[in-house]
Amino acid sequence: MSEDKNPANLLNSPTNRRRALMLSAVSASAIVSVRPALAQSAASIVNCDIPVPGPHGTGMNINSYGKLVPRDTPGSFPATGQKFTGEQVKAALRGRSLPGTSADQSQAYVNYIRRLQSGQSGFTCYASLQMSR
Incomplete structure (x- = not known):
């Protein structure tokens, strides 16, 4: 197996590290935006x-x-x-x-x-x- 295809070395490439960081940033923002939406829907039931x-x-x-x-x-x-x-x-x-x-x-x-x-x-x-x- 060459060094490029070894799973342990995947994050050693700058391109792969950028992709991993972008994915984690997108995931974190999705989690942060869902929580207020749930709180807002619970509040809207009380106020409607x-x-x-x-x-x-x-x-x-x-x-x-x-x-x-x-x-x-x-x-x-x-x-x-x-x-x-x-x-x-x-x-x-x-x-x-x-x-x-x-x-x-x-x-x-x-x-x-x-x-x-x-x-x-x-x-x-x-x-x-x-x-x-």
Whole structure:
């Protein structure tokens, strides 16, 4: 085996040493940039909010299945447009009631939140809660 191809001598070449240093620098910067992103996503879950309902549901009520219904629908709950934080919704998804609501009203609101779709107000917050599980 020649000296050039001997694995022990690979870092003796200036070109190979530069490549190794560049790779280690890139790896280190990738690690440093991922940590703040994870911290930022955890903070965004705490700070985001979900209106129940969003602007598309103004003047409607929410039934026990989480669907928007006319105001006079029996057994439905008023849709006040109240905003709940990501942390409050996360706790409600685990069985707690949303603040200021009865158990049945909270369940209807949680069902509404579960039905959110892309483009609706609060969807991004709810999606980030799902990803953090």
